[in-house]
Amino acid sequence: MKRILTGIVAASALSISLASAKDLVCFDSMRVLQEAKENQKIAGELNGKIEELQSFVKESQQKLVEMQSELDKKTSILSKEALQEKTEAIVQKKKDLERTIGDKKEKLEKIIQQKQVALRSKQIGIINEVCKKEDWGVLVDKNAPGVVFAADALDRTDILIKAIDNAYDAEKSKNAVKSTKITETKNA
Numbered sequence: 001m002k003r004i005l006t007g008i009v010a011a012s013a014l015s016i017s018l019a020s021a022k023d024l025v026c027f028d029s030m031r032v033l034q035e036a037k038e039n040q041k042i043a044g045e046l047n048g049k050i051e052e053l054q055s056f057v058k059e060s061q062q063k064l065v066e067m068q069s070e071l072d073k074k075t076s077i078l079s080k081e082a083l084q085e086k087t088e089a090i091v092q093k094k095k096d097l098e099r100t101i102g103d104k105k106e107k108l109e110k111i112i113q114q115k116q117v118a119l120r121s122k123q124i125g126i127i128n129e130v131c132k133k134e135d136w137g138v139l140v141d142k143n144a145p146g147v148v149f150a151a152d153a154l155d156r157t158d159i160l161i162k163a164i165d166n167a168y169d170a171e172k173s174k175n176a177v178k179s180t181k182i183t184e185t186k187n188a
Helices: 002-020 029-035 037-074 080-134 157-187
Strands: 023-027 136-141
Touching (some): 029 037, 080 136
Parallel strands (some): 023 136
16 A cells, blocks of 8 residues: 555656656657758768769679670680680689779768768757757657657657758858858959
């Protein structure tokens, strides 16, 4: 009986303290990733780099196929030593291309990771500023493990996306002004 009363008192105290506490709100980090302007710009740039890599891989594979096809056509004409030389050259070319592709892929993955970390850090800073300005007590990501449900009334994703986009637009304008001043200085 004492445990039940203690539990009821504790729950009542907790609910009273939560009612007087600052707001508990949430946001959808996946929507921020998909909808924020800077995220879309960076995703476009990275997709371009991914397409370049895929094109390089496809062209490299095509060259190897062509080399093998040429060798197959000349098999009856070439001497055993020449055939072995050509085969070794193709094998070496394949190894070189695999190494080059691996290096390019690794470099691209590193670029993607660096951009994601920098962007996330920047956006967390903006989100923290908004939380302080709006006097939100706690901001929870709807996509975080353990969050089973978050009411739409608590969702502040639109406010955060707008703040992130405004910061991006301000930075873009600032960089455009700097670029214009540098161009004017060079032309003077």
